[in-house]
Amino acid sequence: MHRHDPTRILQDLIRCPSVTPAEGGALVYLDGVLAEAGFTVDRPVFSEAGTPDVENLFATIGSGAPHFVFAGHTDVVPPGDEAHWSHDPFGGDIVDGMLYGRGAVDMKGGIAAFTAAALDFLTEGGLKQGTISLLVTGDEEGPSINGTVKLLDWAAKKGHRFDAAIVGEPTNPERLGDAIKIGRRGSLSGTITVQGRQGHVAYPHLAVNPIPQLMKLIRRLTAEALDHGNERFDASNLEFIGLDVDNKAWNVIPAEASARFNIRFNDEWNRDTLEAWLRSRLREAAGNEIDFELELVPTGSASFLTHSDKLIGTLSDAVEASTGRRPALSTSGGTSDARFIKDYCPVVEFGLVGQTMHQIDERVSVADLQTLTAIYRGFLDQYFA
Numbered sequence: 001m002h003r004h005d006p007t008r009i010l011q012d013l014i015r016c017p018s019v020t021p022a023e024g025g026a027l028v029y030l031d032g033v034l035a036e037a038g039f040t041v042d043r044p045v046f047s048e049a050g051t052p053d054v055e056n057l058f059a060t061i062g063s064g065a066p067h068f069v070f071a072g073h074t075d076v077v078p079p080g081d082e083a084h085w086s087h088d089p090f091g092g093d094i095v096d097g098m099l100y101g102r103g104a105v106d107m108k109g110g111i112a113a114f115t116a117a118a119l120d121f122l123t124e125g126g127l128k129q130g131t132i133s134l135l136v137t138g139d140e141e142g143p144s145i146n147g148t149v150k151l152l153d154w155a156a157k158k159g160h161r162f163d164a165a166i167v168g169e170p171t172n173p174e175r176l177g178d179a180i181k182i183g184r185r186g187s188l189s190g191t192i193t194v195q196g197r198q199g200h201v202a203y204p205h206l207a208v209n210p211i212p213q214l215m216k217l218i219r220r221l222t223a224e225a226l227d228h229g230n231e232r233f234d235a236s237n238l239e240f241i242g243l244d245v246d247n248k249a250w251n252v253i254p255a256e257a258s259a260r261f262n263i264r265f266n267d268e269w270n271r272d273t274l275e276a277w278l279r280s281r282l283r284e285a286a287g288n289e290i291d292f293e294l295e296l297v298p299t300g301s302a303s304f305l306t307h308s309d310k311l312i313g314t315l316s317d318a319v320e321a322s323t324g325r326r327p328a329l330s331t332s333g334g335t336s337d338a339r340f341i342k343d344y345c346p347v348v349e350f351g352l353v354g355q356t357m358h359q360i361d362e363r364v365s366v367a368d369l370q371t372l373t374a375i376y377r378g379f380l381d382q383y384f385a
Contacts, residue, residue: 004119006373007099007366009033010112011092013074014101020075020141021052026108027074030115030136034059037119039134044154046146054139054146058155061122062131068383069133069165070114070376071148071341073140076103077358084360097366104364106357110168111136113351113369117376121384130384133160140337145299148337152344162345164311166379167338170354171330176368176375177323181349182312183305183331184339185233185264188274189297192217192282194290198255210257211245213290218259220285221278226265232305233266233331264334267303271296301339305331308346310383315350318378322371350375 018024027043035041039059047053079089079102087093087100094100103109118132135155139147155162172178194214199207221238229235242260263274278294286292306312312329319327327350341347352372356362 003123004116006112006116006369007094009115010099010104010109010364010369011094011101013108013112014092014099014103015090016074017090018074018076018103018138019078021054021138022075023055023138024074027055027057027136027138030057030059030074030111030134033115033119034134037061037122044151046150046154048145051143051145054137054142056138056147056151057136058133058151060131060133060160062127062129064130065161066163066383067131067133067161068380069135069162069341069345070118070168071135071165071337071347072107072111072114072168073137073147073337074103074108074111075138075141076106076108077141080360086361089362094366098363099366099369100361100363102362104356104362105170105352105354106362107169107351109364109369110170110351110372113372114166114168114376116373117380120373120377121380126380127384132380133162135165137337144337149340152340156344164308164383165341165345165347166315166376167336167341167347167349168351169336169338169349170352170357171333171349172351172353173355174353175323175325176353176371177319177325177327179328179330180312180315180319181331181333181336181338182329183232184301184303184333184335185236185266185331186269186271186301186303187335188263188265188271188300189261190278191258191260191295193256193258193293193295195256195292196254199253201251201253204253207253209253211254213292214243214257214259217282217285217290217292220281221261226263226277227268229266230268233303236263236265236269238263265303266331267305270302271300301335304339304342306342306346306348311346311348314382315348315375315379317382318375319350321378322374
């Protein structure tokens with residue numbers, strides 16, 4: 001057992017209904033726990049037109065290098081119909097060794113574990129030189145505009161220079177110790193819109209139906225693989241995720257049709273090369289017959305791969321010491337706030353088993369929570385040795 005109990009910390013965090021972008025009391029709670037332990041705690045709030053204001057937390061202790069950061073988010077997705085839960089999604093109930101609640105896995109569990117590990121490490125005099133910081137946002141499950149990306153910029157302007165970071169996202173597919181995320185594919189979203197000519201379905205010769213034309217463009221983009229992956233990353237993939245003609249009538253050919261897509265891409269691509277690939281194939285399919293527009297979403301992320309032997313090796317050793325398993329080094333999955341942190345320091349992700357994240361009855365094994373805390377503590381012992 002740990003001097004500072006991650007189970008109790010997680011229960012307290014779950015009982016804060018911090019559904020994004022609401023703070024819900026979670027950052028207030030962490031502020032109190034960390035300030036009492038001697039951390040200097042700041043709570044910047046960031047704003048941007050058209051998006052909700054977001055509360056964030058940056059807590060730091062120690063001075064000088066090396067400066068290590070634990071990063072995460074206290075905001076959670078909505079619980080859905082609470083009647084379908086077997087336990088209160090904001091109750092933090094423990095039944096048969098499982099702790100239930102929204103955010104138990106994604107990712108209040110990771111925050112509870114690294115908070116407990118850092119407090120144990122400090123209490124036992126582990127930090128003789130260097131700095132430990134906790135960077136926690138309330139905007140990871142939301143637009144990700146007023147959270148980590150601005151909090152990092154804020155910290156840099158305050159003079160903080162980071163040497164390494166671990167994001168406590170759930171990274172393990174089956175068992176704790178399966179995998180460390182050492183990189184991620186990038187993400188690019190966009191919309192293809194085809195302009196037709198509205199008309200009566202009984203007189204198609206007087207109209208131009210944009211739907212078959214849009215399908216022709218879609219078929220061209222999905223006719224071949226972007227790539228076949230490499231030794232570092234899975235293959236890139238383009239997926240259409242929405243079609244819209246905004247037409248409720250049964251006897252009207254619509255004026256336009258659009259399709260939304262997302263591309264997850266590896267390090268063989270970037271935004272510019274993907275845009276060139278898209279436009280080339282769309283023009284080829286459209287010829288002089290189809291009037292289309294391609295609009296790419298300005299936000300997105302590039303692929304990245306972390307190469308720090310000290311960070312990856314030290315964490316791998318800590319995982320193996322606590323679980324008996326040497327974790328695989330993975331770049332699979334979606335995106336996380338590591339995509340922002342990678343611009344400031346080497347970053348990896350390691351956290352709980354992710355099987356129930358965002359689901360009804362989201363839950364974590366108390367034993368896994370204790371083991372994750374031990375892994376983070378073992379990492380700190382070695383990193384600051």
